[in-house]
Amino acid sequence: MKTQENSLKSSGAPTEKIWLGTSLVAALGASLCCITPLVALVAGTTSSLAVSFSWLEPLRPYLIGLTTLVLAFAWYQKLMPSKQVDCDCKTNLKSNFMQSKTFLFLVSLFAAAMLAFPSYAQIFYPQLQGQQTTADKSNVQIVEIKIKGMTCAGCEGHVNSEVNKLAGILKVETSYADGNTLVKFDKTKTDVKQIEKAVSATGYKVTQVNLK
Structure with a gap:
């Protein structure tokens, strides 16, 4: 029964990681065309690095939408009531940080910062x-x-x-x-x-x- 409980608790982990990974990639992609010029300046490089991702600019609204939807779904899954397992086993399992609300909050905060990057990039x-x-x-x-x-x-x-x-x-x-x-x-x-x-x-x- 304990093995069954462990399986039920961990079954959503891979899917959750995929969703969060998708949101981070989309958030970075949405502002990558504004991040690379700063990277070029800091690294002292020129030319192609500064504009190599400018083709992503037309896709920015879609990437913002994808990031928002994925994070909204992740929060829905995290906040919805979890199904109870009908057993007499004790649940002394330590919660995995990467499956915690704190981690999801940090991911959401980072994603928001990336999406808003074009509005404050000049300060760097x-x-x-x-x-x-x-x-x-x-x-x-x-x-x-x-x-x-x-x-x-x-x-x-x-x-x-x-x-x-x-x-x-x-x-x-x-x-x-x-x-x-x-x-x-x-x-x-x-x-x-x-x-x-x-x-x-x-x-x-x-x-x-x-x-x-």
Whole structure:
């Protein structure tokens, strides 16, 4: 009878692990296109790593929905009344942490943090300021660079941090929604080619350059 009880208690474990694993993979996939630029910046890498998962962006709503449904189902299973075994055996089995509500709560918290990552990703990027704050008005220029491949606010931070490393940068405003960056700079300290090169170093594709 004890063996039967053990079997009943553990029979749902593999299925539960599969569901939780699915939710974590979906949550990570939903924000992977915003996580990889940060990884690229921290690792000091360039190009493909920053944009290699941008193709996941159109799938983000579906991955969010899948994560939500899987976790909701997991919580339903965890909170629903468990079936009682009709026997006289004692239940002194220690609860498995990975099958506990605490573990499910931690998984849910991590998944929520991953799903919301695009909204706060920019805080992880260095808040660099241009190395120059003023310049002679006759030397000030503004360039708009159209960029393909940005998918979230984290991408904006990635571009801003690279451009701000150049000398002569006065202001940088990047928008993933508009697919561009506006750079105000001192033309005696840097030029459009250097700025374009800095943007390209992030891995995003420069599609157009317009001097204002």
